Amino acid sequence: MTSYFTPEESDAFTEIFNIGAGKAAMALSELLDAPIVFSVPFCVVLPLDEAVDYFRRRFGANICVVSQDFSGPFDGSALLMFHEASSLALAQAVLHSEEPIAAITELEREALTEIGNIILNACLSSFGDVLEREVATSLPRFLAGPSGAMLRGARGFDVVLVVKVDFSVEGREIEGYVTFVLNVDSVSAFRDAANRLLGTLH
Amino acid sequence: MIRSVLIVDDSRLARMMVAGLILDRWPNARIREAENADQALVAVAHETPDLVILDHSMPGESGLDVVAKLRASAPEADVALVTANIQSSIRQRASDAGCHFVAKPVTAEKIDKLLADIGIAP
Numbered sequence: 001m002t003s004y005f006t007p008e009e010s011d012a013f014t015e016i017f018n019i020g021a022g023k024a025a026m027a028l029s030e031l032l033d034a035p036i037v038f039s040v041p042f043c044v045v046l047p048l049d050e051a052v053d054y055f056r057r058r059f060g061a062n063i064c065v066v067s068q069d070f071s072g073p074f075d076g077s078a079l080l081m082f083h084e085a086s087s088l089a090l091a092q093a094v095l096h097s098e099e100p101i102a103a104i105t106e107l108e109r110e111a112l113t114e115i116g117n118i119i120l121n122a123c124l125s126s127f128g129d130v131l132e133r134e135v136a137t138s139l140p141r142f143l144a145g146p147s148g149a150m151l152r153g154a155r156g157f158d159v160v161l162v163v164k165v166d167f168s169v170e171g172r173e174i175e176g177y178v179t180f181v182l183n184v185d186s187v188s189a190f191r192d193a194a195n196r197l198l199g200t201l202h
Numbered sequence: 203m204i205r206s207v208l209i210v211d212d213s214r215l216a217r218m219m220v221a222g223l224i225l226d227r228w229p230n231a232r233i234r235e236a237e238n239a240d241q242a243l244v245a246v247a248h249e250t251p252d253l254v255i256l257d258h259s260m261p262g263e264s265g266l267d268v269v270a271k272l273r274a275s276a277p278e279a280d281v282a283l284v285t286a287n288i289q290s291s292i293r294q295r296a297s298d299a300g301c302h303f304v305a306k307p308v309t310a311e312k313i314d315k316l317l318a319d320i321g322i323a324p
Contacts, residue, residue, distance in 0.1 A: 110213055114216055118307060122286070125292075128290075139212070
């Protein structure tokens with residue numbers, strides 16, 4: 001993130017996302033009725049092509065994504081990205097299924113979409129509250145397919161703010177990434193908002 | 203005692219979860235479901251529920267968009283706005299519209315608090 005933001009701005013971003021991750025952890029814990037551990041967010045801004053490579057290296061060919069467009073102080077798309085194995089484990093947890101789930105059918109899609117809705121809204125709501133500007137969000141969409149297509153399909157923006165948040169669900173290893181796809185103007189607006197936040201703290 | 207609840211949410215899973223929590227408390231409650239604002243208005247016009255549990259983010263009109271029409275059709279029904287969008291501004295708009303506010307996911311504790319706020323004890 002240092003090529004786009006100063007260390008102080010990066011620190012402000014991480015704190016904003018940390019607040020969002022905390023809210024998401026609480027909501028997910030309520031949904032699954034199980035303790036959730038979220039890592040401290042790791043943030044990096046990458047050009048779209050580099051982001052495609054980044055996720056291809058980590059996810060391989062196919063991923064599952066819940067995406068939500070947002071607008072207000074800045075415009076973009078928020079994506080919650082999972083390995084397929086993590087998606088199946090998460091759907092099993094939310095549906096309280098005794099048996100492992102082998103494939104994503106309609107109910108599993110709905111379960112994952114609702115999880116995405118809750119996690120992404122927790123993050124986006126924290127932006128709105130911290131920055132004192134309302135962030136409007138679209139309905140969540142569930143998609144499965146190649147990671148590159150997922151990112152390139154996210155409204156054609158040119159910069160990706162990757163916020164890596166690992167979380168685990170009571171013994172189940174489930175890794176998820178929360179990612180924000182923005183255009184350059186929105187990254188600037190994000191930076192301005194972080195600086196306003198820093199200004200209020202000084 | 204609650205007799206009739208209308209659950210409005212485009213997510214079938216969300217409707218199933220809320221219905222289960224209500225029926226755990228009142229097994230004889232009449233649960234009706236609507237997937238969107240239009241269906242909710244038809245359901246309310248047909249029969250006034252005691253409580254409307256209304257999702258905010260839905261295709262078409264949002265929960266907050268439809269509250270005034272629901273109130274016009276069923277002024278005596280309590281309305282609870284349910285949403286994962288937990289921004290202060292949304293909470294304030296819900297309050298301004300006279301709605302109770304429930305953050306998703308809906309849990310047993312949140313349903314109990316909602317019912318206590320409304321003045322209905324299981």
